[in-house]
Amino acid sequence: MNNIQQASIFASAIFYTHTILTMKTSIEVSYYPLTADYLAPIGEFIERLNQYPKIEVRTSGMSTQVFGEFDEVMQALSQEIKSAFALPHSVFTLKVINADLREIPKAQ
Numbered sequence: 001m002n003n004i005q006q007a008s009i010f011a012s013a014i015f016y017t018h019t020i021l022t023m024k025t026s027i028e029v030s031y032y033p034l035t036a037d038y039l040a041p042i043g044e045f046i047e048r049l050n051q052y053p054k055i056e057v058r059t060s061g062m063s064t065q066v067f068g069e070f071d072e073v074m075q076a077l078s079q080e081i082k083s084a085f086a087l088p089h090s091v092f093t094l095k096v097i098n099a100d101l102r103e104i105p106k107a108q
Contacts, residue, residue, distance in 0.1 A: 024100035025070040030063045034089040052076040
């Protein structure tokens with residue numbers, strides 16, 4: 001193996017490692033507490049997510065979107081979903097993409 005091939009392999013390894021270590025994610029979360037008083041648990045869940053300084057949380061009437069580094073977002077969601085499961089019969093749906101959708105311009 002010559003020096004150019006070695007340099008190419010090394011550069012590829014650095015790029016791959018950087019990509020994996022800095023993977024951005026966007027996750028859409030819908031939370032359905034199966035209780036008559038469903039609004040309070042949803043509000044508490046969103047409030048807890050907003051306490052994590054390294055992720056961005058956006059809410060709408062349909063869902064909550066969470067953006068940031070994959071590991072940080074997943075750690076926050078894992079912890080807060082676990083906390084929400086203290087309420088029996090809670091349902092979550094997640095849509096996960098390996099891209100930061102905040103950076104994609106909206107269609108005109």
